[in-house]
Amino acid sequence: MKSMSRNGLVEEAVVRLTSAADGVEAVGAAVTVALCGHWDHSGPCRWPHNTSASPADGGAFTVVTIVIVDVPDEPLVRSAIRQAVGAGELPGVEAAGSWEVVTQRTRPMTPDEARVAGRLAARR
DSSP states (O other), X not given: OOOOOEEEEEEEEEEEEEEOSSXXXXXXXXXXXXXXXXSSOSSOOSSOEEEEEEEOGGGOEEEEEEEEEEGGGHHHHHXXXXXXXXXXXXXXXXXXXXXXXXXXXXXXXXXXXXXXXXXXXXXX
């Protein structure tokens, strides 16, 4: 059986919290729900990923998701991440808080992100 080619991808968003119950962590949880069905799931992720956030200008946060994906699944995974972040809330968890998206984009991976992607790919 032929092995499928896998890529590491980066999706980046700048978000501004509109209610801060769980803060920006809720954005990462929303991405995990979109990719894995729940943020607290058993077994390995179908699409191993890491979502991190750092402060940006004006009280916003830059949220970066690095994901390992089979090449044919790239459009589906990118869309799922963008929809999860774009929803502005963690589905089914009203107390998690909410956010608004300032910008969203696909961008090339930095060398540090490539190292993270390598660790994610090794988990599979």
